[in-house]
Amino acid sequence: MLALSFYIHNIIITIMANNDRQDRNGRDLTIAFVLVTLTYMLVGAGFYICFPLAKACIEDNILNNFEMHDVMTAVARILLLFQVVTVYPLVAFMLRSEAVLLLDIGSSRALTIIINLAIVTVCILFACFCPSIGTIIRYTGAVSGLVHIFALPSLLQMRSLQLRGRLTWFQGIFHTLIVIFGAVNLLMQFFIKE
Structure with missing residues (x-):
């Protein structure tokens, strides 16, 4: 995510x-x-x-709220499988690209296989030990929100204002409070009862 x-x-x-x-x-x-x-x-x-x-x-998985033998539920599960089969390679490609960029290493077939195996292993471990999709989305959403919604835009705005010499105390406090709000949102996820 x-x-x-x-x-x-x-x-x-x-x-x-x-x-x-x-x-x-x-x-x-x-x-x-x-x-x-x-x-x-x-x-x-x-x-x-x-x-x-x-x-x-x-249930956190909407399809689990319907009868297992319902025809429309079966069709929805097949369509969901199709979605996962088509989206998963895109996500794996993005993660491989990110890993190659972050680690500053060249791309090779062996490296691609190793990264793919690592991604599949992580997915299988989560499916085995944390099958609750709501819990996974709750934590990853809170982390993603903290990074991409609260922290990065606020920090970039403060740095931009600072470089231009236009950062005031009020703006610094305001943007810091935004980051703190995102961190508190992440922290609160640990106190939600399932």
């Missing part, structure tokens, strides 16, 4: 750079984010409101 949250911005930048009407990029990006947010909210809220049992019974 950390790699995806970082690289999705590169993907958006590439798409926006090839847009015919550059003056509409801000509008188009805002519309895209609003539509994605509304889609997630409508699906999540609709499911939550229509769930017939106690809300505490809702």
Whole structure:
């Protein structure tokens, strides 16, 4: 998730750079984010409101809330398998690229195999010892949020203001509080009862 949250911005930048009407990029990006947010909210809220049992019974994997032998559940699981089979190589490629860049080593077939085995091993270990997808997403989302939403933008803004000689005490405190808020959000994940 950390790699995806970082690289999705590169993907958006590439798409926006090839847009015919550059003056509409801000509008188009805002519309895209609003539509994605509304889609997630409508699906999540609709499911939550229509769930017939106690809300505490809702599983973290939405497909586990439906009968195992339901035809639509089986179709959804097949489509989810298709999604994982198509997205997993992209995520593995991003992680390999990041590892090669961070470690400053050349790419070779042996290195690719070693990194792929490491990625698969980590995924299998998580599937075996922490099968609760909600827990995994909770922690990785909090870490990704801390890094990419709270810390990096605030630190970059403070550094930019400092280099230009425009950083005030108020701005420094404000951006520091944003980073602290992200850190507290991560810390609070350890106190949520399952």
